Structures are given as C-alpha cells and as structure tokens.
Amino acid sequence: MATLTFDDLRFHRKDSNTVVVEFLGNYSFEVDAKALSSIGTYSLGESSIEFRNVSEQEARNSFNAILNEGLGDLTNSTTRKKTLYVHRYSGIPLLGTTSFGIIDRNTNMIEVRPITGCNMNCIFCSVDEGLASRKTSEVIVDEKYLAAEVRKLVEFKGCECHIIINSQGEPTLYKPLPELISDLKAVTAVKTITLITNGTLLTEKLIDKLAASRLTAMNISLNAIEPKAAKIMEGFGGYDVEKVKKMAAYAAKTTIKVTLAPVIVGGYNDAEMEKIVQFAKEIGAAVGMQNYLFYKRGRNPKNAVQVPWERFYAELDALEKKHGTKLIFEAADYEIIKTRPLPKPFRKGQTVKAVVVAEGRYLKEYIAAANPVAAGLHGRQLPTCAEGRIITLPDCEKKLAAGEKIKVKIVSDKHNIFYGEVV
Numbered sequence: 001m002a003t004l005t006f007d008d009l010r011f012h013r014k015d016s017n018t019v020v021v022e023f024l025g026n027y028s029f030e031v032d033a034k035a036l037s038s039i040g041t042y043s044l045g046e047s048s049i050e051f052r053n054v055s056e057q058e059a060r061n062s063f064n065a066i067l068n069e070g071l072g073d074l075t076n077s078t079t080r081k082k083t084l085y086v087h088r089y090s091g092i093p094l095l096g097t098t099s100f101g102i103i104d105r106n107t108n109m110i111e112v113r114p115i116t117g118c119n120m121n122c123i124f125c126s127v128d129e130g131l132a133s134r135k136t137s138e139v140i141v142d143e144k145y146l147a148a149e150v151r152k153l154v155e156f157k158g159c160e161c162h163i164i165i166n167s168q169g170e171p172t173l174y175k176p177l178p179e180l181i182s183d184l185k186a187v188t189a190v191k192t193i194t195l196i197t198n199g200t201l202l203t204e205k206l207i208d209k210l211a212a213s214r215l216t217a218m219n220i221s222l223n224a225i226e227p228k229a230a231k232i233m234e235g236f237g238g239y240d241v242e243k244v245k246k247m248a249a250y251a252a253k254t255t256i257k258v259t260l261a262p263v264i265v266g267g268y269n270d271a272e273m274e275k276i277v278q279f280a281k282e283i284g285a286a287v288g289m290q291n292y293l294f295y296k297r298g299r300n301p302k303n304a305v306q307v308p309w310e311r312f313y314a315e316l317d318a319l320e321k322k323h324g325t326k327l328i329f330e331a332a333d334y335e336i337i338k339t340r341p342l343p344k345p346f347r348k349g350q351t352v353k354a355v356v357v358a359e360g361r362y363l364k365e366y367i368a369a370a371n372p373v374a375a376g377l378h379g380r381q382l383p384t385c386a387e388g389r390i391i392t393l394p395d396c397e398k399k400l401a402a403g404e405k406i407k408v409k410i411v412s413d414k415h416n417i418f419y420g421e422v423v
C-alpha cells in the first residue's frame with residue numbers, strides 16, 4: 001500500500017468517472033478515474049491518495065505523470081479561465097512581461113506579480129482584470145521560483161530594495177502569499193514589502209499571518225465608504241464594504257502600515273473622498289488617493305471623467321488642510337532611487353530565436369521565451385533571471401503551438417519588457 005500526501009493538493013470526486021484535483025486552493029484540474037485505477041485500487045483522502053497493491057515508488061512515479069499533465073491543464077476557479085503554471089522547470093523566465101513575474105524599472109523598487117486574475121470587477125480597472133475581463137487566460141507562478149529569482153535581482157542591484165506585490169489581479173488569491181513575503185523578507189537587502197490588495201479576502205487570521213511573515217505595508221483599494229457607491233465601483237453586487245473596512249481597521253492595529261488607496265473616478269466616487277479620509281483617521285491609516293486615468297486596454301466606465309490634475313490636487317490640498325492628513329506625496333516620500341540597469345539581452349530591432357511557451361492572455365497573443373546566455377555582462381556572472389526573457393507576441397495572425405521554435409523581431413524593449421513579431 002502506498003499513501004501519497006500533498007501540501008498543495010486537495011482531492012474530491014466529481015462523479016464516478018472523474019476526480020477533481022484542487023491545486024493551491026484556487027486552481028484545479030480533472031483526472032479520469034480510470035487513469036488512477038490503472039495505478040492500483042485507490043481511495044481519496046482530503047489531501048492524500050492511497051493506492052493498494054503497489055509500491056510507493058511505483059505509485060509516486062505513475063501519479064507524478066498524471067500530476068504533471070494536470071498542472072499543464074489548470075483552470076482558475078475564480079475566473080474559470082485556463083491557467084499557465086510557471087515554475088522553475090517550465091522554461092519560462094520571470095522577466096520580460098508586465099503580466100506576471102518581476103518588473104524592474106531600474107530603480108530600487110521591484111514589482112512582484114505572483115498571479116493574474118481577480119475576484120472583483122472594478123468599473124475602472126486599468127488592467128481589465130476580474131470577472132468580466134476580456135482576457136482569455138490566467139497565470140500562477142511557483143512561490144520558491146519567484147522568491148529565488150527576486151533574490152538574484154536584489155543581489156544584482158547591490159542596494160536596499162523595496163518590493164511591491166502588485167499583481168494584475170488580486171494577490172490574496174495566491175495561497176502561498178505569506179511564504180512569499182517571508183522568503184522575500186529573508187533577503188537582507190529587502191527593506192520593505194508592500195502588498196496592494198482590494199481587501200475582500202482578508203481575514204483576521206490571514207492578516208496575522210501576513211504580519212508574522214513581516215509584511216511592511218498594505219495598500220487597500222477602498223474606493224467608497226457608502227455601500228451602494230462601493231458596490232458600483234467594485235462592479236460586483238456581492239462586495240461587502242463593511243467587511244473590508246473592518247479588516248482595514250484590524251490590519252491597522254498590527255505592525256503592518258495600512259494605506260487606503262482609492263481610485264477617484266470623476267462622476268462616480270468623488271463625493272466619497274472626504275469620507276475615506278475621515279475613516280482613515282478613525283482607524284489610524286494613511287491615504288493615498290489615485291486619480292482615474294483612461295487606459296486603452298483597461299475598463300473605462302461610461303461618462304467617467306478624469307478629474308483635471310489641477311482640480312484633483314486642489315481637492316487633496318483642501319482635504320489635507322481640513323483633516324491634517326497628508327494626501328499629496330512626492331517621489332522623495334517613497335525613497336526610490338535609480339539603480340544600475342539590468343542589461344537587456346537583446347534590443348529593439350534585433351531578431352532573436354525564441355520558443356513559444358503558451359497562448360497569451362488576449363486572443364491572438366502568444367508568450368515566447370528567449371534564453372540567451374548573458375554571462376559576463378558588467379564583468380560578472382549574471383543571475384539566471386537576467387539571462388532569459390519573456391517576449392509577448394500580440395496580434396499574431398499565425399497559429400503557433402507551445403514548444404514551436406520561432407524567430408522574433410523585437411519591436412519594444414523598454415525596461416526589459418519585450419514585445420515582438422514573428423518573422
């Protein structure tokens with residue numbers, strides 16, 4: 001008899017022919033029951049599977065084959081979209097795209113994006129995430145792989161760094177978030193870690209775990225105080241603003257610095273600005289208001305107006321004076337400094353060899369990986385994350401298959417974020 005037990009998997013039977021395997025809470029794949037029976041007579045536990053009349057080694061080898069196939073066929077349970085699992089052995093680098101992984105804009109602030117996908121549906125979402133997103137797929141990155149690659153980048157920079165976990169989506173949907181924060185904080189040069197969240201999935205237990213993992217700050221996008229306005233802003237009738245307020249108040253009592261960070265959409269929630277400042281004062285949180293901006297690929301609500309910057313700052317200034325709360329911030333407030341730039345392994349205009357790794361997040365989009373060896377740049381062996389890059393191939397008319405070798409002309413390379421065309 002062999003009992004295989006897993007930390008990240010949960011099993012349940014869908015029907016007599018199908019077993020559902022849940023991965024990291026929010027992802028799943030289905031297994032044909034016959035494939036499991038072919039290993040041996042089996043029974044399911046919540047996070048284990050027991051095979052009779054087979055050795056542990058045999059059971060493990062056979063089940064791993066099923067697992068590998070399943071992890072290549074994940075579905076996100078929140079958005080019901082197929083999901084790409086990016087791990088150390090996937091051949092997918094973590095630099096090169098804004099969708100997931102690591103974004104380095106040559107400063108000591110590193111953006112870390114462990115997942116895509118969101119449980120809300122904000123009417124102003126600049127990255128078009130959430131339940132009504134037009135994107136066709138999701139991504140999840142293995143925690144250990146992500147933490148290790150961030151560490152290499154921080155070490156390459158050779159200075160104190162600030163990490164912002166700001167997924168194109170909701171990062172609290174990422175089950176190993178406390179472990180990720182803990183592993184990043186273990187890097188000596190990581191000074192602060194800030195989490196950007198919509199706050200809907202926060203619980204006292206999760207907040208305690210995040211504080212224990214040494215999260216420095218949490219920006220909660222509380223966009224309105226009045227329930228009706230809040231539901232409209234979040235684009236979701238089930239949004240519970242009272243719960244988010246309660247969790248913000250709880251978090252503000254821990255070691256985590258809480259900032260309420262609403263997006264102000266003219267004509268929608270400008271009347272809520274003062275109420276948000278008042279609530280922040282009550283719970284001891286800071287406020288970082290953002291002005292709504294029109295994004296071509298984002299969601300832009302009907303009749304929404306971008307408040308002119310002059311008026312936006314005048315309103316912040318008036319509220320600052322009235323409530324004695326700092327609302328206007330400058331670059332110097334964030335301790336952001338320029339760092340030596342991470343070399344670009346290739347440049348705009350160059351043609352490079354790459355491998356298609358998956359369909360992209362939009363229709364007719366693909367993700368390719370190019371892994372030129374960049375050893376020796378700047379006189380030192382660069383970490384592996386500096387060697388490979390993702391290249392996004394948007395609006396690709398040609399049908400490509402994962403694993404296909406292609407040549408790509410780089411059309412954009414800003415900040416090591418690459419877009420290309422198949423040639």
Ligand code: SF4
Binds near residue numbers: 121126
């Ligand atoms: S919570 Fe953030 S990512 Fe999610 S829909 Fe709203 S703005 Fe977009």
